[in-house]
Amino acid sequence: NLMSPLPWQAAVWQRLCEVANRDRLGHALLLTGAAGLGKLSLAQLFRRYLLCEQPDTVAQQPCGVCRACQLSAVGNHPDAMDVTVEAGKQHISVDQVRDLCQRMMRTTHGHQGRVICLYPAESMTQNAANSLLKTLEEPPPNSVFLLLSQRWSVLPLTIVSRCQRIHFPVPSNEDALRWLQSQHPSASAHWQYALDYAAGAPLRASSLLASSEWERHQEWLSRWQAVSEGRQLPTEAAEAILPKKTDQRLALFKQLLRWWLTALALMIKDQALNKALPAWLQAKSRHDLQAFYQRVFRVLQDVDQVALNAQLQLEALFISWQYGEED
Ligand SMILES: [Zn+2]
Structure with missing residues:
Protein backbone atom coordinates (compact mmCIF):
# COMPACT_ATOMS: atom_id res chain seq x y z
CA ASN A 1 0.00 0.00 0.00
CA LEU A 2 2.12 2.86 -1.28
CA MET A 3 1.44 6.40 -0.09
CA SER A 4 3.82 7.87 -2.64
CA PRO A 5 5.29 6.60 -5.90
CA LEU A 6 8.52 4.62 -5.97
CA PRO A 7 11.56 6.78 -6.83
CA TRP A 8 11.76 5.80 -10.50
CA GLN A 9 8.03 6.34 -11.02
CA ALA A 10 8.09 10.10 -10.42
CA ALA A 11 7.67 11.10 -14.07
CA VAL A 12 4.87 8.61 -14.73
CA TRP A 13 3.09 9.68 -11.54
CA GLN A 14 3.38 13.31 -12.54
CA ARG A 15 1.77 12.53 -15.86
CA LEU A 16 -1.07 10.53 -14.32
CA CYS A 17 -1.87 13.34 -11.88
CA GLU A 18 -1.80 15.96 -14.60
CA VAL A 19 -4.25 13.94 -16.65
CA ALA A 20 -6.53 13.58 -13.62
CA ASN A 21 -6.27 17.20 -12.48
CA ARG A 22 -7.12 18.63 -15.85
CA ASP A 23 -10.16 16.39 -16.14
CA ARG A 24 -8.74 14.94 -19.30
CA LEU A 25 -9.04 11.49 -17.89
CA GLY A 26 -10.71 9.25 -20.45
CA HIS A 27 -12.61 6.09 -19.61
CA ALA A 28 -9.60 3.86 -19.90
CA LEU A 29 -5.87 4.08 -19.32
CA LEU A 30 -3.49 1.40 -20.51
CA LEU A 31 -0.44 1.19 -18.24
CA THR A 32 2.35 -0.66 -20.01
CA GLY A 33 5.84 -1.77 -19.05
CA ALA A 34 7.94 -4.74 -17.99
CA ALA A 35 7.25 -6.83 -14.89
CA GLY A 36 8.86 -5.60 -11.70
CA LEU A 37 8.47 -1.86 -12.29
CA GLY A 38 5.56 -1.44 -9.86
CA LYS A 39 2.73 -0.84 -12.31
CA LEU A 40 0.13 -2.36 -10.00
CA SER A 41 1.16 -0.48 -6.86
CA LEU A 42 1.14 2.80 -8.77
CA ALA A 43 -2.24 2.02 -10.35
CA GLN A 44 -3.63 1.37 -6.87
CA LEU A 45 -2.17 4.62 -5.57
CA PHE A 46 -3.70 6.43 -8.54
CA ARG A 47 -7.04 4.82 -7.78
CA ARG A 48 -6.86 6.09 -4.21
CA TYR A 49 -6.03 9.53 -5.56
CA LEU A 50 -9.04 9.46 -7.90
CA LEU A 51 -11.41 8.21 -5.20
CA CYS A 52 -10.15 10.63 -2.54
CA GLU A 53 -12.70 13.32 -1.58
CA GLN A 54 -10.10 16.05 -1.12
CA PRO A 55 -6.87 15.10 -2.90
CA ASP A 56 -3.90 17.42 -2.56
CA THR A 57 -3.53 18.40 -6.20
CA VAL A 58 -0.37 20.40 -5.53
CA ALA A 59 1.54 17.72 -3.64
CA GLN A 60 -0.19 15.17 -5.88
CA GLN A 61 -1.27 12.87 -3.07
CA PRO A 62 -4.51 11.44 -1.73
CA CYS A 63 -5.37 13.20 1.56
CA GLY A 64 -5.11 9.99 3.56
CA VAL A 65 -7.79 11.01 6.09
CA CYS A 66 -11.16 11.23 4.29
CA ARG A 67 -13.63 8.37 4.42
CA ALA A 68 -12.70 7.22 0.91
CA CYS A 69 -9.01 7.16 1.82
CA GLN A 70 -9.74 5.19 4.98
CA LEU A 71 -11.72 2.61 3.03
CA SER A 72 -9.00 2.46 0.37
CA ALA A 73 -6.30 1.99 2.98
CA VAL A 74 -7.88 -1.25 4.17
CA GLY A 75 -8.65 -2.38 0.61
CA ASN A 76 -12.37 -2.06 1.21
CA HIS A 77 -13.58 0.79 -1.00
CA PRO A 78 -16.80 -0.36 -2.73
CA ASP A 79 -16.03 1.73 -5.84
CA ALA A 80 -12.57 0.20 -6.23
CA MET A 81 -12.75 -3.01 -8.22
CA ASP A 82 -10.14 -5.50 -9.33
CA VAL A 83 -10.27 -8.03 -12.11
CA THR A 84 -7.37 -10.43 -12.34
CA VAL A 85 -6.59 -14.08 -12.99
CA GLU A 86 -8.20 -16.22 -10.30
CA ALA A 87 -6.11 -18.68 -8.31
CA GLY A 88 -5.43 -21.84 -10.26
CA LYS A 89 -6.59 -20.28 -13.56
CA GLN A 90 -4.56 -18.99 -16.48
CA HIS A 91 -6.91 -16.43 -17.98
CA ILE A 92 -9.34 -13.67 -17.14
CA SER A 93 -12.62 -15.25 -18.23
CA VAL A 94 -15.61 -13.74 -20.00
CA ASP A 95 -17.71 -14.48 -16.90
CA GLN A 96 -15.43 -12.31 -14.80
CA VAL A 97 -15.83 -9.40 -17.21
CA ARG A 98 -19.62 -9.89 -17.44
CA ASP A 99 -19.85 -10.00 -13.67
CA LEU A 100 -17.89 -6.76 -13.50
CA CYS A 101 -20.21 -5.10 -16.03
CA GLN A 102 -23.24 -6.10 -13.97
CA ARG A 103 -21.75 -4.68 -10.81
CA MET A 104 -21.03 -1.49 -12.72
CA MET A 105 -24.74 -1.04 -13.45
CA ARG A 106 -25.30 -0.28 -9.79
CA THR A 107 -24.84 3.25 -8.54
CA THR A 108 -21.55 4.24 -7.03
CA HIS A 109 -21.18 4.66 -3.30
CA GLY A 110 -19.06 7.81 -3.22
CA HIS A 111 -19.14 10.85 -5.49
CA GLN A 112 -15.83 10.21 -7.17
CA GLY A 113 -17.00 7.52 -9.54
CA ARG A 114 -15.55 4.08 -9.76
CA VAL A 115 -12.11 2.80 -10.71
CA ILE A 116 -11.40 -0.68 -12.03
CA CYS A 117 -7.92 -2.22 -12.16
CA LEU A 118 -7.71 -5.05 -14.69
CA TYR A 119 -4.43 -6.97 -14.88
CA PRO A 120 -2.65 -8.43 -16.68
CA ALA A 121 -4.81 -7.29 -19.59
CA GLU A 122 -3.13 -9.70 -22.01
CA SER A 123 -4.48 -12.65 -20.02
CA MET A 124 -8.09 -11.93 -21.05
CA THR A 125 -9.59 -14.60 -23.28
CA GLN A 126 -10.85 -13.49 -26.69
CA ASN A 127 -14.42 -13.50 -25.38
CA ALA A 128 -13.46 -11.57 -22.27
CA ALA A 129 -11.75 -8.96 -24.44
CA ASN A 130 -14.84 -8.70 -26.67
CA SER A 131 -17.04 -8.24 -23.65
CA LEU A 132 -14.74 -5.55 -22.25
CA LEU A 133 -14.71 -3.82 -25.62
CA LYS A 134 -18.51 -3.46 -25.54
CA THR A 135 -18.22 -1.79 -22.14
CA LEU A 136 -15.47 0.52 -23.36
CA GLU A 137 -17.61 1.48 -26.36
CA GLU A 138 -20.46 2.56 -24.09
CA PRO A 139 -18.82 3.16 -20.76
CA PRO A 140 -21.01 3.70 -17.71
CA PRO A 141 -20.68 7.30 -16.50
CA ASN A 142 -18.03 8.07 -13.90
CA SER A 143 -16.06 4.91 -14.48
CA VAL A 144 -12.35 4.66 -15.18
CA PHE A 145 -10.60 1.49 -16.29
CA LEU A 146 -6.92 1.03 -15.53
CA LEU A 147 -5.66 -1.81 -17.73
CA LEU A 148 -2.18 -3.09 -16.91
CA SER A 149 -0.06 -4.96 -19.41
CA GLN A 150 3.46 -6.27 -19.84
CA ARG A 151 2.79 -7.27 -23.43
CA TRP A 152 0.31 -4.77 -24.72
CA SER A 153 1.20 -5.50 -28.37
CA VAL A 154 -0.84 -8.72 -28.17
CA LEU A 155 -3.99 -6.87 -27.04
CA PRO A 156 -6.75 -6.35 -29.63
CA LEU A 157 -6.20 -3.04 -31.42
CA THR A 158 -9.85 -2.19 -30.86
CA ILE A 159 -9.15 -2.10 -27.12
CA VAL A 160 -5.78 -0.37 -27.33
CA SER A 161 -7.25 2.38 -29.52
CA ARG A 162 -9.82 3.20 -26.83
CA CYS A 163 -7.20 3.64 -24.14
CA GLN A 164 -4.84 6.41 -23.27
CA ARG A 165 -1.49 4.65 -23.04
CA ILE A 166 1.01 5.49 -20.32
CA HIS A 167 4.32 3.67 -20.46
CA PHE A 168 6.53 2.78 -17.47
CA PRO A 169 10.17 2.99 -18.58
CA VAL A 170 12.92 0.86 -17.03
CA PRO A 171 14.79 3.15 -14.60
CA SER A 172 18.42 4.08 -15.12
CA ASN A 173 20.87 1.58 -13.70
CA GLU A 174 22.01 4.19 -11.18
CA ASP A 175 18.50 4.88 -9.84
CA ALA A 176 17.64 1.20 -9.69
CA LEU A 177 20.87 0.38 -7.83
CA ARG A 178 20.34 3.15 -5.30
CA TRP A 179 16.89 1.84 -4.45
CA LEU A 180 18.04 -1.78 -4.33
CA GLN A 181 20.82 -0.79 -1.93
CA SER A 182 18.28 0.80 0.41
CA GLN A 183 16.17 -2.37 0.38
CA HIS A 184 18.97 -4.93 0.76
CA PRO A 185 21.84 -3.14 2.51
CA SER A 186 23.74 -6.34 3.28
CA ALA A 187 23.64 -7.84 -0.21
CA SER A 188 26.15 -5.43 -1.74
CA ALA A 189 27.96 -8.09 -3.76
CA HIS A 190 24.78 -9.01 -5.59
CA TRP A 191 22.97 -5.75 -6.35
CA GLN A 192 24.20 -5.33 -9.89
CA TYR A 193 23.97 -9.02 -10.64
CA ALA A 194 20.36 -9.31 -9.45
CA LEU A 195 19.46 -6.18 -11.39
CA ASP A 196 20.99 -7.59 -14.58
CA TYR A 197 19.08 -10.80 -14.00
CA ALA A 198 15.85 -8.86 -13.63
CA ALA A 199 16.52 -6.92 -16.86
CA GLY A 200 16.74 -3.70 -14.85
CA ALA A 201 13.38 -4.03 -13.06
CA PRO A 202 14.01 -3.08 -9.40
CA LEU A 203 11.08 -4.89 -7.75
CA ARG A 204 11.90 -8.07 -9.60
CA ALA A 205 15.54 -7.80 -8.56
CA SER A 206 14.45 -7.17 -4.98
CA SER A 207 12.18 -10.20 -4.80
CA LEU A 208 14.95 -12.29 -6.36
CA LEU A 209 17.35 -11.22 -3.61
CA ALA A 210 14.77 -12.10 -0.95
ZN1 LIG B 1 -8.77 11.33 0.90
Missing part, protein backbone atom coordinates in the same frame (compact mmCIF):
# COMPACT_ATOMS: atom_id res chain seq x y z
CA SER A 211 13.89 -15.51 -2.36
CA SER A 212 15.11 -18.94 -1.35
CA GLU A 213 15.72 -19.41 -5.06
CA TRP A 214 18.43 -16.77 -4.84
CA GLU A 215 20.22 -18.68 -2.07
CA ARG A 216 20.28 -21.71 -4.31
CA HIS A 217 21.45 -19.53 -7.14
CA GLN A 218 24.35 -18.28 -5.02
CA GLU A 219 25.20 -21.84 -4.06
CA TRP A 220 25.32 -22.84 -7.73
CA LEU A 221 27.42 -19.80 -8.64
CA SER A 222 29.98 -20.41 -5.89
CA ARG A 223 30.30 -24.10 -6.87
CA TRP A 224 30.78 -23.13 -10.49
CA GLN A 225 33.52 -20.75 -9.43
CA ALA A 226 35.12 -23.41 -7.22
CA VAL A 227 35.19 -25.89 -10.11
CA SER A 228 36.55 -23.21 -12.39
CA GLU A 229 39.41 -22.46 -9.99
CA GLY A 230 40.14 -26.15 -9.46
CA ARG A 231 39.13 -26.02 -5.79
CA GLN A 232 36.40 -28.60 -6.24
CA LEU A 233 35.86 -31.65 -8.41
CA PRO A 234 32.96 -31.54 -10.88
CA THR A 235 31.45 -34.67 -9.32
CA GLU A 236 31.47 -33.14 -5.83
CA ALA A 237 30.03 -29.86 -7.04
CA ALA A 238 27.22 -31.57 -8.97
CA GLU A 239 26.30 -33.69 -6.00
CA ALA A 240 26.31 -30.73 -3.62
CA ILE A 241 24.06 -28.60 -5.83
CA LEU A 242 21.34 -31.08 -6.73
CA PRO A 243 18.78 -32.03 -4.07
CA LYS A 244 18.83 -35.53 -2.64
CA LYS A 245 15.21 -36.17 -3.58
CA THR A 246 15.29 -37.45 -7.14
CA ASP A 247 11.81 -36.13 -8.02
CA GLN A 248 13.00 -32.54 -7.44
CA ARG A 249 16.24 -32.92 -9.34
CA LEU A 250 15.00 -32.41 -12.86
CA ALA A 251 13.10 -29.22 -12.01
CA LEU A 252 16.12 -27.72 -10.30
CA PHE A 253 18.42 -28.84 -13.09
CA LYS A 254 16.25 -27.02 -15.63
CA GLN A 255 16.22 -23.91 -13.46
CA LEU A 256 19.97 -24.14 -13.23
CA LEU A 257 20.37 -24.37 -17.00
CA ARG A 258 18.31 -21.18 -17.39
CA TRP A 259 20.45 -19.40 -14.79
CA TRP A 260 23.48 -20.53 -16.70
CA LEU A 261 22.20 -19.15 -19.98
CA THR A 262 21.35 -15.81 -18.37
CA ALA A 263 24.72 -15.60 -16.61
CA LEU A 264 26.65 -16.50 -19.77
CA ALA A 265 24.67 -14.03 -21.88
CA LEU A 266 25.53 -11.28 -19.38
CA MET A 267 29.20 -12.30 -19.38
CA ILE A 268 29.35 -12.31 -23.18
CA LYS A 269 27.72 -8.88 -23.23
CA ASP A 270 30.11 -7.49 -20.59
CA GLN A 271 33.08 -8.88 -22.46
CA ALA A 272 31.90 -7.29 -25.71
CA LEU A 273 31.60 -3.96 -23.87
CA ASN A 274 35.15 -4.42 -22.50
CA LYS A 275 33.89 -4.50 -18.92
CA ALA A 276 36.16 -6.34 -16.52
CA LEU A 277 34.95 -9.86 -15.78
CA PRO A 278 35.58 -11.45 -12.35
CA ALA A 279 39.08 -12.93 -12.03
CA TRP A 280 37.90 -16.53 -12.28
CA LEU A 281 36.45 -15.83 -15.73
CA GLN A 282 39.31 -13.90 -17.23
CA ALA A 283 40.98 -16.94 -18.79
CA LYS A 284 37.87 -17.54 -20.89
CA SER A 285 37.75 -16.13 -24.40
CA ARG A 286 34.57 -14.94 -26.03
CA HIS A 287 34.65 -18.10 -28.12
CA ASP A 288 34.85 -20.23 -24.94
CA LEU A 289 31.84 -18.47 -23.45
CA GLN A 290 29.82 -18.74 -26.64
CA ALA A 291 30.68 -22.42 -27.14
CA PHE A 292 29.65 -23.18 -23.58
CA TYR A 293 26.44 -21.20 -24.01
CA GLN A 294 25.61 -23.35 -27.05
CA ARG A 295 26.28 -26.48 -25.08
CA VAL A 296 24.05 -25.47 -22.16
CA PHE A 297 21.37 -24.43 -24.63
CA ARG A 298 21.43 -27.86 -26.31
CA VAL A 299 21.12 -29.63 -22.97
CA LEU A 300 18.13 -27.45 -22.04
CA GLN A 301 16.49 -28.15 -25.40
CA ASP A 302 16.79 -31.90 -24.95
CA VAL A 303 16.07 -32.03 -21.26
CA ASP A 304 12.45 -33.12 -21.65
CA GLN A 305 12.99 -35.43 -24.59
CA VAL A 306 15.44 -37.86 -23.07
CA ALA A 307 15.37 -39.60 -19.74
CA LEU A 308 18.54 -38.03 -18.49
CA ASN A 309 20.53 -38.32 -15.36
CA ALA A 310 20.69 -34.76 -14.05
CA GLN A 311 23.77 -35.39 -11.97
CA LEU A 312 25.77 -36.91 -14.84
CA GLN A 313 24.70 -34.08 -17.14
CA LEU A 314 25.72 -31.48 -14.61
CA GLU A 315 29.09 -33.15 -14.09
CA ALA A 316 29.61 -33.25 -17.85
CA LEU A 317 28.83 -29.55 -18.09
CA PHE A 318 31.30 -28.68 -15.33
CA ILE A 319 33.97 -30.83 -16.99
CA SER A 320 33.41 -29.24 -20.36
CA TRP A 321 33.59 -25.77 -18.74
CA GLN A 322 36.86 -26.66 -17.07
CA TYR A 323 38.59 -28.32 -20.00
CA GLY A 324 36.90 -26.60 -22.92
CA GLU A 325 34.90 -27.96 -25.82
CA GLU A 326 36.39 -30.65 -27.99
CA ASP A 327 35.09 -29.29 -31.27
